[in-house]
Structures are given as C-alpha cells and as structure tokens.
Amino acid sequence: xxxxxxxxxxLAALQPAFADLTDRFxxxxxxxxxxxxxxxxxxxxxxxxxxxxxxxxRKWQARLVSVFADDVREAAGVFHVYYVLALDAAQGFxxxxxPLTPEQGKVVSLANALPAVNWQEREIQDLFGIPLGGHxxxxxxxxxxxxxxxxxxxxxxxxxxxxxxxxxxxHKFRKVEGEGVFQVPVGPVHAGIIEPGHFLFSVAGxxxxxxxxxxxxxxxxxxxxxxxxxxxHGVRLAESISGDSSFAHATAFCHAIERAxxxxxxxxxxxxxxxxxxxxxxxxxxxxxxxxxxDVAFVVANAHxxxxxxxxxxxxxxxxxxxxxxxxxxxGGVRFDWTTEQIKTISNFVRDLMPExxxxxxxxxxxxxxxxxxxTTGILTPKTARDLGVTGLAGRASGFNGDLRRxxxxxxxxxxxxxxxxxxxxxxxxxxQVRIDEVRQSLSIIEQVLARLPQGPxxxxxxxxxxxxxxxxxxxxxxxxxxxxxxxxxxxxxxxxKIKDPSLQNWPALSEAILGNIIPDFPVVxxxxxxxxxxxxx
Amino acid sequence: xxxxxxxSLSTGIVTVPFPPPASSPGLRGAPEIxxxxxxxxxxxxxxxxxxxxAAEDRNGTRSVTLDLGKCIFCGLCAEADPAIRMxxxxxxxxxxxxxxxxxxxxxxxxxxAQERLxxxxxxxxxxxxxxxxxxxxxxxSTPDPRPSSFDSLGSDLQDRIRKTFGRSLHIREVDAGSxxxxxxxxxxxxxxxxxxxxxxxxxxASPRHADMLLVTGPVSRNMELALRKTYDxxxxxxxxxxxxxxxxxxxxxxQNYASLGGVDRVLPVDVYVPGCPPTPLALLQxxxxxxxxxxxxxxxxxxx
Numbered sequence: 001x002x003x004x005x006x007x008x009x010x011l012a013a014l015q016p017a018f019a020d021l022t023d024r025f026x027x028x029x030x031x032x033x034x035x036x037x038x039x040x041x042x043x044x045x046x047x048x049x050x051x052x053x054x055x056x057x058r059k060w061q062a063r064l065v066s067v068f069a070d071d072v073r074e075a076a077g078v079f080h081v082y083y084v085l086a087l088d089a090a091q092g093f094x095x096x097x098x099p100l101t102p103e104q105g106k107v108v109s110l111a112n113a114l115p116a117v118n119w120q121e122r123e124i125q126d127l128f129g130i131p132l133g134g135h136x137x138x139x140x141x142x143x144x145x146x147x148x149x150x151x152x153x154x155x156x157x158x159x160x161x162x163x164x165x166x167x168x169x170x171h172k173f174r175k176v177e178g179e180g181v182f183q184v185p186v187g188p189v190h191a192g193i194i195e196p197g198h199f200l201f202s203v204a205g206x207x208x209x210x211x212x213x214x215x216x217x218x219x220x221x222x223x224x225x226x227x228x229x230x231x232x233h234g235v236r237l238a239e240s241i242s243g244d245s246s247f248a249h250a251t252a253f254c255h256a257i258e259r260a261x262x263x264x265x266x267x268x269x270x271x272x273x274x275x276x277x278x279x280x281x282x283x284x285x286x287x288x289x290x291x292x293x294x295d296v297a298f299v300v301a302n303a304h305x306x307x308x309x310x311x312x313x314x315x316x317x318x319x320x321x322x323x324x325x326x327x328x329x330x331x332g333g334v335r336f337d338w339t340t341e342q343i344k345t346i347s348n349f350v351r352d353l354m355p356e357x358x359x360x361x362x363x364x365x366x367x368x369x370x371x372x373x374x375x376t377t378g379i380l381t382p383k384t385a386r387d388l389g390v391t392g393l394a395g396r397a398s399g400f401n402g403d404l405r406r407x408x409x410x411x412x413x414x415x416x417x418x419x420x421x422x423x424x425x426x427x428x429x430x431x432x433q434v435r436i437d438e439v440r441q442s443l444s445i446i447e448q449v450l451a452r453l454p455q456g457p458x459x460x461x462x463x464x465x466x467x468x469x470x471x472x473x474x475x476x477x478x479x480x481x482x483x484x485x486x487x488x489x490x491x492x493x494x495x496x497x498k499i500k501d502p503s504l505q506n507w508p509a510l511s512e513a514i515l516g517n518i519i520p521d522f523p524v525v526x527x528x529x530x531x532x533x534x535x536x537x538x
Numbered sequence: 539x540x541x542x543x544x545x546s547l548s549t550g551i552v553t554v555p556f557p558p559p560a561s562s563p564g565l566r567g568a569p570e571i572x573x574x575x576x577x578x579x580x581x582x583x584x585x586x587x588x589x590x591x592a593a594e595d596r597n598g599t600r601s602v603t604l605d606l607g608k609c610i611f612c613g614l615c616a617e618a619d620p621a622i623r624m625x626x627x628x629x630x631x632x633x634x635x636x637x638x639x640x641x642x643x644x645x646x647x648x649x650x651a652q653e654r655l656x657x658x659x660x661x662x663x664x665x666x667x668x669x670x671x672x673x674x675x676x677x678x679s680t681p682d683p684r685p686s687s688f689d690s691l692g693s694d695l696q697d698r699i700r701k702t703f704g705r706s707l708h709i710r711e712v713d714a715g716s717x718x719x720x721x722x723x724x725x726x727x728x729x730x731x732x733x734x735x736x737x738x739x740x741x742x743a744s745p746r747h748a749d750m751l752l753v754t755g756p757v758s759r760n761m762e763l764a765l766r767k768t769y770d771x772x773x774x775x776x777x778x779x780x781x782x783x784x785x786x787x788x789x790x791x792x793q794n795y796a797s798l799g800g801v802d803r804v805l806p807v808d809v810y811v812p813g814c815p816p817t818p819l820a821l822l823q824x825x826x827x828x829x830x831x832x833x834x835x836x837x838x839x840x841x842x
Contacts, residue, residue, distance in 0.1 A: 144760055152795055152796070157795075158795075159794045159795060160793070160794055160795070161795045163759060163795055165759075165762060166760060166762050166763050188761065189712055189745075189764050189765075189768050191743035191744070192743070193711045193721055193725050193728075193741060195713045195716070195721065196712075196714075196715075196761055196764065216760065217715070217758065217761050217764070218713070218715040218716070218755065218758050218760070218761065219758060219759075219760055219796050220715050220756055220758050220791045220796050220797040221791070221795055222791070224795070225791065225794065229587070232585070232587070232614070236588075236610060236612055236790060237587070237790050240717040240719065240784075240789070240790055240814075242717060242718060243716070243718040243719020243720070243721070243722055243815065244718055244719070244722055246717075246719065287722075287725075300542050300546065303729070304545070306726070306729035306730060306731065307552055307729065307730055307731060309726075309729075310729060310731045313726070317564050317565045318564040321564055321565060321566035321611075321613065321624075322565065322611070322814075323565070323723070323815075323817060324719050324722060326610070326612070326719075327566060327611070327612045327613055359545065362541075363542065363545060366541065532718060533713075534715075534717045534718050537758075
C-alpha cells in the first residue's frame with residue numbers, strides 16, 4: 001500500500017470509517033491520497049469496488065453520488081474509473097479510483113444492487129468505450145443509437161470532429177403488449193415551452209403501466225468543451241450547463257477550482273454567493289409552485305407566482321447585471337460587490353416578498369380542488385427513492401433527509417440556521433410543500449446572511465493549478481446536489497471536468513412515480529420534479 | 539372564490555407598457571467599443587469566452603469583429619480594456635445576421651498595436667450621427683419608419699407574411715439544444731407582466747397551428763431532425779426566430795461534435811434575437827420585428 005497522505009489530515013469524523021476500510025481491505029487498497037481533509041481517494045482494483053461500496057453503504061450509510069471515468073492513457077496507460085461516495089454523517093467523501101487497461105479493462109456493473117448508477121455506467125461505456133459487464137440493460141444511453149462508433153471523451157477524439165448528420169431514431173423501445181394495451185409516444189418536441197426529451201407511455205385504459213424515458217437530445221459536448229477552454233471561460237460555460245441553475249453550477253465549478261488550488265473564497269464572497277444561491281432557489285421554487293397550480297387548471301395562482309418570480313429576476317438583474325445571475329461567479333470569489341444601497345434593496349425585497357408569498361400559498365392551500373388533484377398523485381415511495389438515490393427536493397418529499405447546505409456546509413451555510421423539510425408521502429403535494437417550506441427558509445437565510453454580512457474583499461487571486469491536481473466541488477442547487485469534479489492539465493487548463501446535475505439521478509424516479517397514474521396527470525407529476533434536460537444531457 | 543377576486547383586484551394591473559418607458563436598470567447589455575481610440579484588441583479577444591470579439595492579423599493590418607450574435611454580455615472585455623464599455627442595450631434583434639456584426643480594420647505598428655483605423659463596416663452602430671428620429675420611439679406599433687437598414691425587406695414574400703400575420707400570430711417554441719435559460723425568459727412572456735397575448739400572439743402546442751417557430755439553443759446533432767420536422771409541419775408562410783447567443787451563432791458551445799451551431803445552419807432565419815438569455819422585452823421586440831409590427835433599430839440608435 002502506497003501512502004501519499006498524512007493520516008492526521010483526514011477529517012476526524014471520517015476516521016472511524018477510514019479505519020474500518022483499512023482494517024478490512026488494507027492490503028488490497030493500492031494507494032491512499034487525501035488532498036483535502038474531507039476528500040479521500042482510495043485506489044483499488046475493479047473486483048474490490050462492490051465490496052467496498054457494500055461496506056460503506058451498509059455500515060456507514062454512504063451514498064454513491066457520482067460514477068465517471070477519466071482518460072489518463074497518455075500519462076499512466078490506463079483509464080481511471082471513479083466512484084464518489086458521500087458520507088453525510090461524517091461530512092466527507094471517499095473516492096474510489098480504479099485503473100483499467102485499455103485492452104482488458106471492464107467496468108463491472110453495480111446497477112443490479114444500486115439502480116442509481118444505471119445511466120452513469122452506460123455513459124462511461126458510450127463516452128469512453130470502456131466495456132460494461134453484468135449490466136441489466138447495457139444499451140446506449142448518452143450517445144443515441146444512430147451515432148457512429150466514437151467515444152468523445154477519449155483524449156484522442158477531437159472536439160471539432162464532424163460527424164455524419166443524424167439520420168433518425170433507431171432506438172428500439174421495449175414493447176409492452178397485451179389486450180387493450182397501447183403506447184403513446186410524446187416528444188422530443190413537447191407541447192409546452194420546455195426542453196426536448198422522448199416519453200413513451202404504455203397504458204391499459206387510463207392508467208400508465210410503464211414509462212420509458214429517452215433523453216440526451218440536448219447533448220452538446222459540454223464536458224469535452226471544458227477540456228478545451230481556459231478556466232476563466234469554463235466558468236461561463238458552467239453557467240450554461242442548466243440555465244435555471246446557472247449560479248449553482250458556476251459556483252460548484254469555482255468551488256472545485258478553489259479546492260484544487262488550495263484556497264477559499266473570502267468571507268464576504270461566500271456570503272454573497274449564499275444570497276445568490278438562495279435567490280436562484282426562490283425564483284425557481286416560486287415558478288414551479290405556480291406551474292404546478294397551472295397543471296391542475298388553477299391559472300390565477302400561476303399569474304401571481306409569475307409576478308413574484310419576475311420580481312426576483314429583476315432583483316437578480318440589479319444585483320448582478322443578469323436576470324439569471326450570470327456573470328457573477330468567478331473562481332476566488334464573486335465578480336461584483338454590492339453597495340449598501342443594493343443590500344438595502346435586498347432587505348426590502350425580502351420583507352415585501354414574505355407576505356406576498358404567504359398570500360399565494362393561502363390561495364393555493366384553500367383551493368380544495370387543487371389539493372384533491374395533488375394529494376396522492378405521482379407517489380414516489382421512500383424505498384424506491386432510496387434505491388434510485390433520488391436527491392434534492394424530490395428526495396426530501398420521499399423521506400430523504402439530506403441537504404448539502406446542512407451536511408456539507410459550503411459557501412456561508414455554516415453561519416445560518418435553517419431546517420431541512422422532509423416528508424414521507426412522496427406525492428406531488430409534498431414536492432410542492434417542500435418548495436413552500438424552502439422558500440420560507442430561503443428568505444430567512446438571506447435575512448440572516450445580510451444581518452451579519454462580513455466586510456472585506458469579494459475576490460482573491462487563484463493561484464495556478466498544479467497539473468494533475470484533482471478536486472471535487474459541490475453545491476446544493478435548488479433542485480438538489482450538484483458536483484463538479486476536475487483534474488487540472490496546466491495552470492489554467494483542465495484535463496477533465498465531470499458535471500453531475502441532480503436531474504441525472506432523479507429522472508428514473510419519474511418513471512416510477514407515474515405508474516398507475518393517468519396520462520393527463522403526467523404534466524403535473526413531471527413539473528413537480530422539474531428536472532433539467534440540459535443538465536442531464538450536457 | 540371571493541378571496542381570489544379580492545386578491546386579483548388588490549393586485550391591480552402589473553403589465554409593463556411596450557415599448558417600455560425605460561431600460562431595465564443595471565442589466566448588462568451589448569458592449570460598445572471606441573474603435574477610434576482602440577489601441578490593442580488582443581486582450582479583449584483573449585478574454586472573450588465566445589469569440590464575440592475576434593481579430594485576424596494579415597500583412598500589417600488587423601481586422602477585428604464585434605459580433606453581438608455571439609456575445610453573452612458577460613462584461614469581461616470591458617473589465618480588461620478601457621476602450622470597451624458595457625451598455626444597457628438589450629433589445630438588439632436584427633433581421634440579418636450580418637447586422638449584428640461590426641468590423642474594423644486597423645494598420646498595425648511594429649509592436650502589433652493598432653496604429654490607425656482604416657475602415658469600419660457597420661460603423662453606424664457606434665458613430666452614426668443621431669438622426670431626427672427619436673430613439674425612444676424607435677419601436678412602435680405603427681408601421682416602421684423604414685430606417686436605412688431596412689433596405690433588404692421589400693420582397694413580396696415578406697410583405698405577404700406581414701399581411702397574413704398582421705393581426706395575430708401563433709408561435710411554436712422549440713428547444714433545439716438550449717441550456718433552458720432562454721426558456722426561463724420565454725415562459726415569462728406569458729406572465730401578466732409581459733402578457734404577449736395583448737398583441738394577439740399566442741404560444742401553441744402543435745406546429746400545425748403555428749405561423750412562427752421560435753428556436754432556442756445551438757442545434758444539437760440529436761435535435762436537428764426533430765427541428766426540421768417541426769419546421770416542415772408548419773403551414774406556409776412561416777417565420778423563424780433564432781433566440782439567444784446560442785440560437786444566433788451557437789454561442790459558447792459553437793460548433794463541435796455534438797452541436798451544429800446556430801439555427802441558421804439548419805433553417806432559414808428571419809430574425810435573430812441576441813442575449814444570454816434575451817430579456818422578455820428583447821424577445822418581444824424580436825417577435826414583433828419579424829411580423830413587421832415593431833421595427834429594427836437603426837444601428838446607431840440601438841441604445842436609448
């Protein structure tokens with residue numbers, strides 16, 4: 001066992017789990033690195049992964065939050081496959097690194113035991129061309145069936161490669177047959193103003209028997225592009241991973257860069273980031289509450305919600321120059337400081353929004369027909385949610401008691417008091433209720449941050465990255481946990497940027513939640529998750 | 539029921555007038571370059587994440603292009619270069635892709651700095667004399683005053699389209715690969731604040747019912763066919779509006795193995811709406827421009 005770390009540096013809370021792993025698997029762990037106290041890398045062979053994961057899941061309540069690969073054939077002659085496990089209680093991450101030779105390497109699937117990794121493993125197969133063994137459904141996922149045999153995230157693939165034009169869908173959907181069973185295809189172009197994706201419903205009469213979701217229509221080479229841009233441009237690209245989470249993604253990216261270069265944003269920058277993250281949460285949650293009301297034909301409530309959303313977007317514009325908070329994030333802090341006047345504007349805004357929001361909630365909650373449509377609709381049971389690793393607000397409506405803001409405090413969340421709403425019922429009503437609770441928490445968080453706003457600079461210079469430095473950045477966006485993992489290639493260049501949007505994890509839950517519901521309820525169930533297509537497809 | 543009515547009555551009218559009385563405070567709009575005083579374009583071209591400011595040196599001259607169709611209005615160039623400032627101009631829709639570009643040619647000195655401005659194309663954008671038309675009234679619901687950059691508009695087809703859709707317009711929106719930022723703002727057009735239906739404009743579910751295709755995003759390889767099919771399903775005459783930096787040019791994604799670039803690489807585009815994302819008012823201006831209800835700003839009056 002090679003040791004490249006100082007054991008004392010590892011976070012005290014991670015030590016018991018770490019000692020357990022080294023006791024149990026010691027001789028088979030080939031290398032240990034702890035670049036940061038809460039981020040411990042264990043290099044192991046593929047055959048040990050399932051055992052390690054099982055031990056971490058059973059004994060330490062770990063969650064597998066990201067699985068991805070990295071092409072280091074040039075330097076080390078192998079691919080690396082990474083498994084990121086979060087230990088919420090210990091506030092730390094174990095990252096398993098598995099070297100695979102290009103000739104014989106094979107990813108042994110965990111999907112049978114952990115359905116949560118289904119798409120992520122297939123993505124590795126598509127984007128890197130590493131074979132996948134033992135997967136229950138090893139078909140293509142990230143690259144559609146008509147794509148030629150290319151593996152875009154391999155280093156020898158040029159981002160500008162011109163591929164033959166798309167010739168049409170060759171995907172074979174599973175057949176669902178039986179008397180009175182028919183299939184309803186929807187998409188990729190949908191009826192509303194939303195992103196593209198294909199849904200194939202199989203129904204018997206009205207209830208949905210089976211829903212097949214086909215995504216990755218908006219795949220636009222984002223992860224590959226990061227490898228071809230300087231870090232300063234990368235931040236702007238991060239803002240375009242999922243437009244409604246522009247600031248959260250950009251901040252997760254900056255967080256990763258800062259961790260890789262061993263610095264931390266100054267206190268005032270962290271406070272401003274916190275306010276921006278909460279503003280992003282506010283406008284999305286309010287818009288979703290309105291949209292859920294629309295989908296059950298309560299349009300007046302949506303008109304009020306849209307009005308409130310617009311006030312947040314305008315405030316965003318005044319504070320950052322962009323209504324979606326773009327241009328604000330930068331590694332080492334934030335780009336713009338706020339004047340006393342602007343801070344007063346935020347305080348007034350929060351004060352004015354509270355009664356307005358309460359009145360909107362009253363309007364919706366007093367409508368018995370709305371409640372009737374939302375309650376017991378689209379149930380995602382806590383067990384299914386746990387199996388699929390559903391995170392974020394959708395998870396919290398189904399018994400998942402986790403929130404990176406509380407469990408892995410980043411930005412200034414360690415300075416504020418808030419509670420994490422958790423419900424067990426998992427229906428549309430509870431997903432709306434989580435949003436309602438979180439809007440109130442957001443307003444309170446903003447007030448708390450502004451009440452104790454630190455003075456000082458909002459930006460520090462980020463030292464050059466060491467080639468080969470790796471780091472995991474994380475942010476709880478409004479939808480759920482966002483992870484950016486980077487490996488530096490040079491002072492201002494990245495060799496890899498893995499983006500993990502919570503949508504990727506949560507999409508399969510929609511297929512479960514809709515079962516037994518009727519197709520006319522699909523829009524409201526879908527909206528109650530409101531997952532990002534672009535964040536999934538990248 | 540009475541509570542709902544009471545709330546609506548107490549809220550009052552929230553719809554903003556159009557054309558708007560003033561630009562949105564604090565928003566970063568198009569960058570403006572002082573081409574005469576510009577000494578070196580290289581810092582700005584290096585810092586621009588989308589290549590909206592691009593330079594090419596050849597035989598002692600440098601040709602620099604500012605392309606608002608690529609710009610995401612991040613303001614990094616203005617931080618790096620005192621000859622550039624960010625304006626609040628956000629309603630920038632144009633009928634021709636080329637109208638979004640300004641190109642300047644310079645003679646270079648031996649250090650590679652710009653010595654002398656040789657020519658400026660699209661120069662009215664920055665130096666055109668203020669015309670007699672009031673900038674504040676550049677967009678109105680009356681037929682446009684036909685500013686000079688309108689010259690290409692006279693084709694019969696466009697007149698027919700304008701006559702056809704003069705009173706009402708049905709729009710089918712297609713996300714051809716966007717990040718969903720543009721969708722956040724397009725949805726806002728249906729809000730009581732922007733209330734697009736007051737102009738007789740309506741978003742529809744089916745392309746068969748539509749007159750106009752509003753397209754966002756760089757066209758991803760996976761969406762090309764769906765986009766073409768949607769376009770083909772729209773009865774003629776039909777209009778296409780490309781939305782956002784990505785829709786205009788591919789934006790920060792540009793062209794790569796999975797992205798074809800701007801919408802005009804796949805469909806004929808009638809109006810380009812820059813922005814990242816365009817504000818609802820910018821979208822409204824672009825949509826109205828396409829049906830001849832609004833007007834394209836003369837370049838020198840893009841700012842208010």
